[in-house]
Ligand code: SF4
């Protein structure tokens with residue numbers, strides 16, 4: 001996918017903003033995260049006969065202004081699930097390789113971590129997380145991440161923003177080098193959480209236009 | 211498996227269903243925010259639906275060593291918490307005000323089916339069954355967690371949830387076949403019985419054991435040959451785990467209830483099998499037969515005036531003998547801790 005260069009991403013923070021109409025989107029195919037990679041026997045046993053990760057695709061688009069990048073996701077969701085009380089929230093994540101060549105499906109490894117921003121419909125919050133494998137994630141340094149989300153007519157739209165510069169645990173994004181991005185979607189109504197989700201099967205190229 | 215294992219034996223012949231243990235636990239551990247509907251200790255009437263409602267049909271645990279899917283218990287199945295109208299009923303001066311729940315009429319809660327039991331008059335029957343987390347040797351909760359947030363302490367086998375690691379995924383709640391884990395919607399984490407860890411570490415018995423007026427709950431290490439647990443579980447083999455078929459190897463054991471006599475049509479006592487043995491087998495496994503026979507035989511011995519170590523342990527004339535190494539008095543420990551803090 002491409003990230004268009006705009007003067008200021010300020011007009012793009014709201015996923016419903018008209019500005020997004022002129023930004024071409026990329027359709028990303030999604031698949032259920034493989035059952036065999038789930039970290040515990042219990043999770044495998046309890047989900048082997050149960051469908052999950054059924055979001056077939058999402059529409060991703062992006063703009064940047066040289067300092068910050070905004071990434072908008074748009075996917076079908078019959079009804080919004082905020083996960084209030086004891087429910088599980090709808091959620092989405094964008095992932096970036098930090099160093100080495102991490103496997104997206106495996107959520108990276110010790111030497112090749114994956115950094116991701118996760119939005120959860122509960123309290124509409126975003127978290128910056130560093131993963132070194134499935135079930136192995138810790139809070140990552142903040143990169144001034146923000147999120148805004150809205151649901152209407154059977155679709156969630158979510159805009160993540162972050163600084164383009166990185167840290168030792170967050171990859172930097174710039175027009176000079178090609179980057180990669182991965183996606184995950186959790187359907188709260190189906191009790192999806194942790195590794196029970198829809199994922200993009202491989203890294204997508206993320207090309208920042210100069 | 212841990213190097214040492216704390217354990218509890220609960221004598222169902224002595225439990226009077228007073229819920230003192232439940233309240234002791236509630237007061238000590240679950241009076242915080244988001245814990246209103248939490249009961250780390252419950253006492254239910256058996257036969258009955260228990261807490262959460264129909265928990266025995268919710269799956270989880272293992273079969274032939276394989277993890278079994280379980281159902282996620284809902285708050286309504288534990289019972290939504292409610293407040294009582296104490297103010298109105300007790301202090302308003304209104305003679306007609308009666309004590310009751312505020313707001314919507316609840317239709318389920320812990321101990322909801324108290325004293326209902328089963329059987330036909332005059333041969334109806336029930337008994338009380340206190341439950342806590344079993345601090346299992348093979349904890350299904352721990353094995354289910356994708357984040358490794360649940361661990362079993364090596365020094366005493368207590369199973370704990372690290373709430374800093376827990377993300378509220380609740381696979382543990384589904385996987386625990388005893389449904390002994392609760393979800394705190396305020397903290398977004400799973401919480402459960404901690405076997406009174408801070409007390410036990412200071413040699414003080416668990417709150418439920420110490421507060422029990424019926425001297426029902428024995429404590430100790432499973433391998434302590436001089437303690438009551440070893441004697442009841444391993445030596446006399448009368449204390450049995452609940453639902454051993456769940457394969458988590460619980461460390462809470464029960465002395466099965468002996469039944470009062472059944473009556474015939476004329477009201478004459480005919481046998482002492484009022485509680486169907488098949489029901490007890492469904493709870494404690496086939497070993498329950500030997501356990502009951504053994505306790506009966508030892509009772510007979512005492513009737514004949516002969517000594518019985520088993521009866522002496524079960525009667526527990528000396529209260530503190532029930533608690534193995536956990537005989538310190540809380541007030542003494544509090545004093546020592548204060549002194550230590552003062553340096
Ligand atoms: S009773 Fe349940 S929560 Fe407690 S250790 Fe066993 S499996 Fe875990």
Ligand code: SF4
Pocket residue numbers: 224225226227228229230231232253338340421422423424425426427
């Ligand atoms: S305090 Fe003792 S007698 Fe009362 S319900 Fe609890 S275990 Fe039974």
